[in-house]
Amino acid sequence: MEDKNNIFINLNEVINNTIEGILIIEEGFIKNINHSLLEILGYEKKDELIDKLATGILIPTSKEKFIKYNEKLFQEISLITKDGNIIPVIIKIKNLNYQNKDYKMVFILDLSELKEKEKMVIHQSKLSAMGEMISMIAHQWRQPLSTISSMLTRIKLKNDMNKLDKIFLDNMLSDMNKYIQYMSTTIDDFRNFFTIDSKKELLCLNEIVLSASKMLEKTFLSQKIKIEITNKELTKINLPKNELIQVVLNILNNAKDAFLEKNISNSIIKISFEEERNQQKIFIEDNAGGISENIISKIFNPYFSTKTKKNGSGLGLYICKNILEKDNLGDIEVSNIENGTIFIITINKN
Incomplete structure (x- = not known):
């Protein structure tokens, strides 16, 4: 019995001095919990949770949901506090074996x-x-x-x-x-x-693009910039409308700035769509001369700006990528084409 408890005694110093919340679970029951997680949950003593079912504080999503954080994927779930509040968290689970018994060590990071x-x-x-x-x-x-x-x-x-x-x-x-x-x-x-x-709504990507292009229509016409949209029938999916409009607006405005800075005549932005089994894509193509190969890999980095005549914050495209990567909504990529640039926005249908 003494040896059985050693795993928890020896780990106490480690788990109680971490920023993350940590749970040790055996067959679904909580066997140990660190101080960080107690604070997050609003409990004062471990005894209030030891030998209780882990599902009493861990609320899994209806289907596995992942979030990208520090370039790694973590499962996203929720915690329920002692007061009944719901807290968004990401978790990482490690299997632990001691004396032929299986335990799970759950690392928990509060995302609130x-x-x-x-x-x-x-x-x-x-x-x-x-x-x-x-x-x-x-x-x-x-x-x-x-x-x-x-x-x-x-x-x-x-x-x-x-x-x-x-x-x-x-x-x-x-x-x-x-x-x-x-x-x-x-x-x-x-x-x-x-x-x-920005609550999610059941709509088509076409509607997102149309809303963004309508906002810019008069400005672009006054600057002789054409937007050509090749429509395609797409399945409706749950999307955060405002945030995706922000992504499209940012790309369109960047193209406009490039046209003006480089004095491009016959300025055209072409937008098209594609649907695959698990994804939908928006293609935004311009003829603004492209982005230097030396910097194209950096344009999604924070505080990186290609704008010379205007003060660019360097946050626009970084925030676009952040919007798409959070909650595993999708991704964005860019490449040069003949006489211009193409942005591909990928949206996951799950």
Whole structure:
């Protein structure tokens, strides 16, 4: 009996001095737990959990879910605290054998603070683009406002000449209402984009691209940049709409900056889609001259920027990759093609 307990006594010094929470489990029952995990769970003494079922504090997902952290994949689950709160964590399980008995050592890392910081970094990235977004709204609204102003002038002129008839007035008011509704929809699109929480919705990748391209439409037209979308029927999947719009917007804006910086004429961005059994892909191709082979492998690194005439934060593409890799949503890659660059966004369908 003494030897049997030695494994736990000898490990106490090790497990109680780690940042991670650690559980030792035998046949589903908790045999030891370190101080870090007790603090995370809100318990004061080990005795409150020893010999209890591990499923009392570990909540597995309905299907195996993995997250990329420090270039390694970890399983993501949840913990339930003494107060009933749910905490997101990643775990790594090691098998342990002692005196012909099998144990499992579970390493647990609390993701609460990390996820909150990650959410704020993504939100700050959105806010840093707000000036450009306001410019986009101005482009979206300029033509409708001009048209409405012209309609009001025509109504006033007819009224001054006593030639204002009901049919003409009804038509003018109906058209003005359509423009106002368009402007209202536009502002809603931008307002929704800036919300912090991005819940998953059942939709198509085509809708993501269409939403992003509509936001940029007027700006790109004013700078003679064409967006050509080759549509393809895709299966609807659960997607974080706002975050994926942010990814597409970032790539499109980077292409725009490259066109302007290099004075490219006949600027074209081509977008197409592909669906495989377990994945969907977005291809975003431009003719902006490509990225130097010396730096193309670094463009997803934090604080790395290729922009010379503008102050680039170097966080845009890094955040895009972060958005896609968290929760194993997908991935992004880039390569040079003839006269330009192609970004491939891969989305997992699981």
